[in-house]
Structures are given as structure tokens and as C-alpha cells.
Amino acid sequence: RKEVEQDPGPFNVPEGATVAFNCTYSNSASQSFFWYRQDCRKEPKLLMSVYSSGNEDGRFTAQLNRASQYISLLIRDSKLSDSATYLCVVNKNDMRFGAGTRLTVKP
């Protein structure tokens, strides 16, 4: 079993749609959690940290369920510029990345 598993995707959605990504992790001792986005042939960029209480940043909402070892990312009112690969990241002593979920937002 992979340490961090994500929806395989790809997700193809129209502009304005709401899309949700899911992620599960295997190490219950994990301490911190993040979502990164990665554009084609570019480096990953931090999108947001994920807290147990849930957190929101504009159109983006992240949730963490420690009991279920589950992380989610919700994107509302999706834009063309949201097209990217979204990486779920879990940290205990080092950062473990999921394989990523590709999102394409179409006009």
C-alpha cells in the first residue's frame, strides 16, 4: 500500500464547477499535511496547509480527518487557471507526496 494515495484522475470539469480531491495516508503518526499544485514541467508550489479544524483560502477549502487518515481539497467556481496537478503531501519526519491528480478546467 502506498503511503499517500490520491484519486487517480484526471478530472475534466467546466469553468465554474466545484471539484473535490481526496487523499488517504497510511502513517497515523503523520504530523502535518499540505496541498501543493504543480503545473506541467514546473516545480510544486504550496497551495495550502491543512489543519484539523479545516481551513479555507478563497475558493479553496481543505479538510483533515485524522481518525480516518483522510484529507480533501475542494475547489469552488473553478477557473481555467486552476488546471494543474494537485499533490497531497503528508509529513512525519519527511514529506511524502501522493502521485497527484490532474485537473483540467475547460471553457
Place this chain on the structure above:
Amino acid sequence: ETGVTQSPTHLIKTRGQQVTLRCSSQSGHNTVSWYQQALGQGPQFIFQYYREEENGRGNFPPRFSGLQFPNYSSELNVNALELDDSALYLCASSVAGSSYEQYFGPGTRLTVT
């Protein structure tokens, strides 16, 4: 931009050769982590350096080694290159003891032929 820089941008080597990749961390960051990202995969943790010492290592063989310098910049060295070493190599800097948010450089794309 994050302020993390890497060099070179691209590199082509032949099997069996050795390569050194370089990374300058963001100002104020004292920790550098290195990752290997194969096509279609997420980044895989190679190792981390904190205060010039290795501070954790992923599942990579000893021919992957590194250094961190007093100014917190870092090098990744790979000996006896194999075809499977072809990948994007990313470094990320962070402040140790923080929430471990890491900021990535643009990467070095290594091709082994």
C-alpha cells in the same frame, strides 16, 4: 517566486558517469530537502540536510549523496548513473522546527543515456 534556485536547468549524462546538482535555499531557511520526480509520479524524498548534517533519508542507495554548506546551499551527487536516474530533481528549502512548509526550486532535469 520562492527564491530557491537550482543549477543546472538541464543535464544530459551517460550511464556510469557522475553528476553534481546545486541548490541555493531561500533567505532565512536553514534546511534543504532533495526529491526525485519521475514522469507522472509525485516527488520522492531522497534526503534532507539541516545545519550541514544529513537529517533523514529516503529509500535511495548510497550512490546518492549530498552536502550542505555553511550558507545553507546544498549539493546532490549521484555516482554510477543508471538509466532510471533520469528524472526531475527538486530541492526544497524550509525553516526547521516550523510547520515544515517547503518551498521548491525550479528543478534540474537529468537525462541519462
